Amino acid sequence: MSCRALLLVPLFMASAVVFAADSEQVEAVRKIGGQVRPAAGADGAWKVEFQLTGRSLTDAGLAQVAALEKIVRLNLRDTKVTSAGLVHIKGLTSLNRLHLERTAVDDSGTENLAGLVNLEYLNLYNTKITDKTLVHLAGLKKLEQLYLWQTGVTDEGVSRLEKALPGCRIVRGIDLSKIVAIPKPPPRPSEDLKWIALTDDAKPPRSVTGSGTEITFTNNSGIKVKIYWVEYGGGLRLYGELAPGGKRVQNTFSQASWLVTDEKEKPLGYFRTGLKLGKAVIPKI
């Protein structure tokens, strides 16, 4: 095994080992998919996150998480936690950041949030909560950020809470039904490009720089062909092969020459691009 792979894991593994020795609770939370890390500054405090690796977390699992007690940051986004589980976090009064967004949480049980007096950040977006829950938040005087997009709250409910928590930024997001898609631009005009057949010793003209456009090759020749861009200096650059009946869309510039040869690189003919999107049909040989 290469040592590169080893380089990536020691910190994580080391943490896990130490945490296990320190605390069975930490180990238990890890087992149900939680990421547990020591929090900055606060001695013995934890940050616990389930949104990436522990989305199957249920209310029962939340009871195990709560056993850690001193949790400052808890992320339950996208988990299977419901309102019935909130009773377990009632006692986590160290919490200053709580993510409940995109869970089945509704108004029942949110009274358990009323005692989380150290909360500075609470995210409830895309839950079923309404103004009834906001009433329970009025006493969270340290709350600075509250996220309520895609919930059932009303203007009145929010404005009552704003009065109770003047220092809190309440974000309700936008009304998605008001988004107006940019109308698609009309399709750019296209034109049929002229097939200019080549005899053995003739050469296609060099490409000249122009504006961006597109060329679409359709191979009706009945044989496999090769497609070359004729460079500004006259050299040939192979762009690909096209099977009989095949189609290829290619970015190009106007005033470019595109040479078509057979498999043995015998020139058959070429196309010259214009400003319009070019349809380049390679005729029956």
Added chain:
Amino acid sequence: MPNSNYSRRGFLRSTVGLAGLTLPTILKLQSQAIASAPKAKSCIVIYTWGGMSHYESFDPKPDAPSDIRGEFKAIPTATPGIQYCEHLPLLAKHSDKLAIVRSLHHNQGAHQGGMYISLTGHQPVGIKAGKRTNWPSLTAMISRFQEARSGTPRAIRMPYSMYDNGGLMAGDDGGWLGYDYDPVLIRTPAGTPYRGVTRYNDLELKLKLNTERERVASRRALLRDLEQKVSIGSPQASGIHENYDQLDHFHKMAVDMLLDSPVREAYDLEQEDPRIRDMYSDHVCGQTLLLSRRLVEAGVPVVQALCSAGDLAGGSGDNWDTHRDHFPKMKDRLLPVFDRAVSALLTDLEMRGMLDETLVVFLTDFGRTPKINGNGGRDHHPGVYSMVLAGGGIPGGQVYGSSDSSGISPGSNACTPADFHATVYKAMGIDHHAELHDQLDRPFQICDGEPLPIF
């Protein structure tokens, strides 16, 4: 505060570090390393390739003579006293989230140099695309300080690499940090492309292909098989070892992502609410920024979005290198797409409660010349230009520094890309004077600048 936290962390990552320390010591060091928690946990870098005009974006000069002022007006923003270009009306409503730096300058007048100094924060000296002595990009460097999780790349960049007339640029990869820190290039799976050339290359990951689990698992077995075969062969064989090294990294990353990760889910834009997709606009710029949000949500620490066609190709295609027809290009194609997509990103991050921990960084090569040239264009101008920060704990509604009345040179608080990078590092909780070692074990201080006093 003297800070060697991150070199400690780097030390911990090495096997030597582990062998030499007892486990409780490791835990202690780890908690010291996070003693001062930064606000920003993730970063989205938005790069406007080609050199976005400062006049027609964040530093309009409505009072300058008309040959400098240009065709567009300045409009008020949500922040009294701050004006943007009139073709950024949506971003003007987000001015309370943006910190504009208007006094950046450097000495690199060509794209490669300007892009290198803006993206790495260092002078281009002896650089060449792909060389492992180049400095790492900001994206790669930030990712160096992030914890790696299985199936989650430390850094992703989209939707294609930076080219100029077919030449790949230096400064957009992991540089001397090594292949493992090259941001993984992935293709944006939707969106109307920029007009003109959009070059994809072979290293990009197309996560949508072959995502059936059994097939991926059997590929993983194949990979192991290949690994063994290669290790039997001679590593000295003409550079094969080095190429394999790279292949191995990308393949492993791909397989891990396909099998196990929320990243795979995030990549599927079909799962997103179609109204949200419309909010970002059906353009590869919008869909790339939407994907950036989804990837950050899925735990990717740093994402870089190139908001421009991949190849400047002599000024054709939609990119910010507007030597010709500057005003119609900006008004009709570049600014509306940028305005809508970036505003959507800010709205989206904000209403999901992600903006406070996601630092959004705007970078570009340089500004554009004061005088309109004979082709109705503006040329390269590194003498002064603007870059922007939003979210991640940076207070918005502010402007740092200024350009002079004509937008030619810094007027006050002149600063450099290195200072801007130091500011980004500080916001991400990274010591900008941290010392790292390259693959030959030579020590480098990651940044020569000082953080701007904007937070």
